[in-house]
Amino acid sequence: MAQRLWSRRGNPPRWVAARLGISEWDFSNALHKIKEAAGLGGADRVIIWSDGAVTEDRGDVIGNVYDEL
Amino acid sequence: MMSFDELPITYATLRFAGDRLDPDRISAILPVPPKRAHRKGEKFHAGPRAGNLTGRTGIWYFDTRDMSSRDLADHLRRIVELLYPEPGNADRVNQLRDVMGQEHVRARVSCFWYGKPGGQPPAVPEDVRAALTSLPAEIETDFHTAGSPARPRQVDL
Numbered sequence: 001m002a003q004r005l006w007s008r009r010g011n012p013p014r015w016v017a018a019r020l021g022i023s024e025w026d027f028s029n030a031l032h033k034i035k036e037a038a039g040l041g042g043a044d045r046v047i048i049w050s051d052g053a054v055t056e057d058r059g060d061v062i063g064n065v066y067d068e069l
Numbered sequence: 070m071m072s073f074d075e076l077p078i079t080y081a082t083l084r085f086a087g088d089r090l091d092p093d094r095i096s097a098i099l100p101v102p103p104k105r106a107h108r109k110g111e112k113f114h115a116g117p118r119a120g121n122l123t124g125r126t127g128i129w130y131f132d133t134r135d136m137s138s139r140d141l142a143d144h145l146r147r148i149v150e151l152l153y154p155e156p157g158n159a160d161r162v163n164q165l166r167d168v169m170g171q172e173h174v175r176a177r178v179s180c181f182w183y184g185k186p187g188g189q190p191p192a193v194p195e196d197v198r199a200a201l202t203s204l205p206a207e208i209e210t211d212f213h214t215a216g217s218p219a220r221p222r223q224v225d226l
Binding site: 011023024025028029032033036037038039041042051052053056060061062063064066067068 | 073076078080082084086104105115116117118119120122123125126128130132134177179181183209211213215
């Protein structure tokens with residue numbers, strides 16, 4: 001079962017990328033694309049899971065980091 | 070995955086969003102296929118891991134991630150060229166304004182840049198800023214430098 005890694009506003013810290021096993025820049029790049037394509041902005045809160053899933057405040061999946069690498 | 074030597078990486082995005090947006094209307098104006106387009110509540114495929122998702126709002130989304138330039142200005146000028154095919158030609162922008170007004174849609178351009186340690190983040194050229202704000206499009210910068218905490222995002226309108 002996937003674990004919740006991050007659930008705050010703004011840019012996640014570097015250790016989140018490390019937990020996902022990818023570089024910081026690949027992670028930031030992927031997360032930026034996922035949020036923009038979902039109609040969210042940088043300040044919007046998202047939740048990042050250990051399987052790469054990204055969910056928004058209501059719990060709906062808006063993308064997966066690994067799909068954007 | 071990219072290596073450290075390939076930094077900086079950069080791209081720009083153009084997005085129209087709104088609960089009433091019919092993305093086909095944007096596609097009828099702009100000469101590029103969107104990388105994502107759906108109405109609110111419409112199902113779409115977001116990738117092999119994410120699977121099929123439901124649009125939380127209407128979206129027409131394009132980005133320049135397939136451009137090789139490491140200069141953010143090149144990416145932003147690609148976006149401006151979509152809006153203004155030549156200087157002074159505001160036909161597309163006028164049509165987009167009509168859609169934005171009729172369907173309560175907001176336009177937004179975001180700038181992503183990730184540089185090497187000590188790298189100097191780029192600036193948004195003033196002519197680009199003027200062209201985008203005249204749509205009007207909100208501009209957001211998301212700049213990072215390897216090994217440093219992320220810079221606070223900035224949003225201009």
